[in-house]
Amino acid sequence: MSYPTDREICDNSYKLKEFQLVQRNGTWNRESAGFCHSGRLSSAKIYESSTANGRCWTVLSPIVFTYKIIQCENLLDADNDTLLFGHIDNCEELKSSGNPIKRFIVIDEAVHKLYGDKITEYLKARNVIYKMLPLPTTEENKSMELVTKILEEVHKFGIDRRSEPILAIGGGVCLDIVGLAASLYRRRTPYIRVPTTLLAYVDASVGAKNGVNFANCKNKIGGYIPPVAAFLDRSFLETVPRRHISNGLAEMLKMAMMKHKGLFELLEREGRNLLDSKFQTRGETDRADQAHAASASTRIAIETMLEELAPNLWEDDLDRLVDFGHLISPELEMKVLPALLHGEAVNIDMSLMVYLACERGLLAPEERSRVIRCMQSLELPVWHQDCSLELVKKALSERLKHSGGLVRMPLPTALGQAEIFNDTDDDTLCLAFQKWCTELGAGHLPK
Known part of the structure; x- marks a missing residue:
C-alpha cells in the first residue's frame, strides 16, 4: 500500500x-x-x-467482554457439571479429551468451614487437580496484601491462563479481591464467581468491577474485568446469618426504588418472609407465593442491574442510577468499619436520599413513609449517629472531584422511577438532613 x-x-x-x-x-x-x-x-x-x-x-479497538450469569441448583453435587464446565458453550470435546482438569480456588475462611469438605468431595469425585486457598476476606482485610498472597499461590500452583479459570467462592469482598488478582495475573486470567451471600448474589457477582481498599478509601484500587461466568446457587444462603440476608436486601431495594415498582411492592409484601426463610423453599410445605417471591425478586434484581451495567460496563457514562445509596455510604462505611456492613451503609444513604427527594418535591410524604417502613421491615438501619452533616458534605465534595465536576445524584421521582440530579442546593440538603435526624434519629443530630 x-x-x-x-x-x-x-x-x-x-x-x-x-x-x-x-x-x-x-x-x-x-x-x-x-x-x-x-x-x-x-x-x-x-x-x-x-x-x-x-x-x-x-x-x-473495540473490546468485547462476554460473560454468563447462571442461576443453578445443587452446584456441589458430584454429577453436576456446572462448576467445571458451565462457563464453556461447547464443552463436550473438553470433557471427552481425557486431559486432567485443574482448578485454583480462593474461598472465604468462614465459607470454607461450612462447605470446604463438600467442595473437596466434589473435586475428588471429578478427579480435579486443585489447590484451595482459604482467606479472611473481610472488609478490614480487603487490601493489596491479600491480592499479592493469591498471586503468589497461583504462581506456585501453575495454571493455564486460557483454559483453567480461578474460582472465587465467598461473599462480595472475596469476589472483588479474586477478580483483581485474576485481572493482574499474566495481564488477565479468567475467573469464575460463586457468591455465597445475598449481596454477592444480586450485586457483586453481576458486574465487571473488582477492587480493594486503599488509603482508607473504599475500592480505591481496582478495574473493570468481568468473570467468564458467575454461578448462582441460592442454597448457599441457608447458612448465611440473618443480618447478612438483610444486608443483601438493601441492594435489591435499591434497584426496586430506581427501576421497578413491582419489585418494591414484592419486597414490601414478602420481604419479611424472604428474610425469615433466607430465600429457601423447602418443598411442598412452603407457600407457592413464597417460592415465587424468592425466585422473582432475585431475578428482577439481577435483570434490572444488568440493564444498567451492560451498556456502561466501564462506567464511561458517569450518570449511573446504580450509584443510588453509594454517594454517602463509602465515607460512612470506612469511618465506622467494621460496625456497618456494606448494604447497611447503603441503606442509611438511601434513607437520607429519600428524605432529600421528598424535600425537593420528587416524592410524596406517603411514598417516603412506605419506603422507610419497608426498610425497617427488612431490618435495615435507616439512620446512624456517625452520619453527620459534615460527613455528608465531605462525601458529596469527594464525588464532585471524581465525577467530572457534577454530583450526579440519583434520586427517586416515584416508586420504581428515578432521575439523575445536579442541582440540589445546600439549604434543601440541610433541611432534609434535619428532618431525617428528627424523625428517624429520635431528634438527635449526629455529632
Missing part, C-alpha cells in the same frame, strides 16, 4: 486517513477503508493524520 509523502504532509494536503486491518497468512496489515478485502477483517481501525510536528495515529 502507499503512504503519504513528506510533501503531502508539508503541504497539509494529507489530513486524515482511515485504515482497516486485514489478516492474511497470520500477518495483519492496514489497508484503506471502504474497499472489499480478502482475509480476516478486524473491527479495529487506525486513523492517521498529520500535524506540524509529525504524524498522529489514533487507534479504535
